[in-house]
Amino acid sequence: MLxxxxxxxxxxxxIHFNAxxxxxxxxxxxxxxRDQAKLAGDWRSIRGNFGPPGEQxxxxxxxxxxxxxxxxxxxxxxxIDICNPTHLHPEYAIAALKAxxxxxxxxxxxxxxxxxDAMVAAAKASGKLLMVAHVLPFFPEFKFAAxxxxxxxxxxxxxxxxxxxxxxxxxxxxxxxAAKTGGPAIDLHVHDTHFIGLVCxxxxxxxxxxxxxxGMVQHLTTSYDYxxxxxxxxxxxxxxxxxxxxxxxxxxxxxxKATLVYMSGTCPLTCISAGKSETIExxxxxxxxxxxxxxxxxxxxxVKSGKMPDLLSGQLARDALVMCYKExxxxxxxxxxxx
Numbered sequence: 001m002l003x004x005x006x007x008x009x010x011x012x013x014x015i016h017f018n019a020x021x022x023x024x025x026x027x028x029x030x031x032x033x034r035d036q037a038k039l040a041g042d043w044r045s046i047r048g049n050f051g052p053p054g055e056q057x058x059x060x061x062x063x064x065x066x067x068x069x070x071x072x073x074x075x076x077x078x079x080i081d082i083c084n085p086t087h088l089h090p091e092y093a094i095a096a097l098k099a100x101x102x103x104x105x106x107x108x109x110x111x112x113x114x115x116x117d118a119m120v121a122a123a124k125a126s127g128k129l130l131m132v133a134h135v136l137p138f139f140p141e142f143k144f145a146a147x148x149x150x151x152x153x154x155x156x157x158x159x160x161x162x163x164x165x166x167x168x169x170x171x172x173x174x175x176x177x178a179a180k181t182g183g184p185a186i187d188l189h190v191h192d193t194h195f196i197g198l199v200c201x202x203x204x205x206x207x208x209x210x211x212x213x214x215g216m217v218q219h220l221t222t223s224y225d226y227x228x229x230x231x232x233x234x235x236x237x238x239x240x241x242x243x244x245x246x247x248x249x250x251x252x253x254x255x256x257k258a259t260l261v262y263m264s265g266t267c268p269l270t271c272i273s274a275g276k277s278e279t280i281e282x283x284x285x286x287x288x289x290x291x292x293x294x295x296x297x298x299x300x301x302x303v304k305s306g307k308m309p310d311l312l313s314g315q316l317a318r319d320a321l322v323m324c325y326k327e328x329x330x331x332x333x334x335x336x337x338x339x
Contacts, residue, residue, distance in 0.1 A: 007068060007081065007082045016083055019293040026079075030076075031063070078102060082105040102303045106133045113322045116321050117318065129302055131308070134311070137195060139288075165239070185220055185237075185331075189238075198311070205337060207335070208223070218239055248266075
């Protein structure tokens with residue numbers, strides 16, 4: 001039985017906690033938080049933009065730590081699951097790796113590319129897995145798209161557009177704090193750059209226009225240059241919508257033999273091929289906890305096999321972060337920026 005130590009009892013820690021209940025071959029063994037009330041099981045203050053509200057939880061069967069140093073020194077813990085704010089990821093992940101623990105860290109991998117590089121290097125030196133919890137490829141509609149693009153059943157990708165927009169979050173004070181999250185162009189948009197990197201690879205350059213508020217990119221539209229023989233790929237992402245506008249993400253992908261269309265809330269996953277339009281029926285799309293459970297199960301299986309799951313690759317997550325920064329640079333400079 002793989003034993004997990006959870007670091008950070010906020011919204012994402014709560015989502016991971018719910019996902020643990022569905023794991024096979026793994027269990028929660030310890031919790032690390034500086035909040036004594038949360039160590040006592042009072043998680044009722046937790047709120048987020050999906051999933052259930054926080055509850056009073058029973059932690060009588062798990063160990064409690066107030067310091068990461070004490071948790072990583074525990075020989076009974078195999079995997080450290082880091083769900084605290086992004087600016088703390090490098091410190092906590094590197095401490096765990098140096099202590100000989102495998103690590104699963106929530107996206108984004110870090111706030112700065114150089115910190116992401118240090119984390120990847122620490123994992124290589126330790127011989128342990130550094131996995132980054134980018135959940136998007138585990139949502140059924142995106143999982144299907146990734147499989148189609150990777151196995152070539154409809155031919156190669158010619159062009160594609162992605163979209164991810166939210167209203168200004170009133171459930172998280174940290175989201176708009178660039179010092180903790182990097183703001184929407186990092187914390188939100190990194191979902192897109194990770195998926196684009198997964199299915200298309202790293203582009204040669206990016207050209208982006210966007211909206212700056214107090215020096216932070218709140219909204220951007222980016223074109224990714226894959227050269228004359230590569231696909232034409234664009235993405236729009238941001239947090240400018242009024243509060244009545246629901247979260248929306250999706251894509252339109254043009255392949256040699258089919259067009260795939262998906263937009264949450266308005267258009268179910270649809271495949272248009274050979275003159276026919278077909279709604280693709282998928283399982284697991286109604287409950288977002290399912291995607292997180294699949295993601296964490298993949299991490300657990302990776303630890304047990306000793307092989308890095310490609311969807312959770314630390315290098316892929318590092319490259320996604322770099323792409324976000326290059327896009328922000330393009331917004332500010334108003335020119336194409338090489339990757």
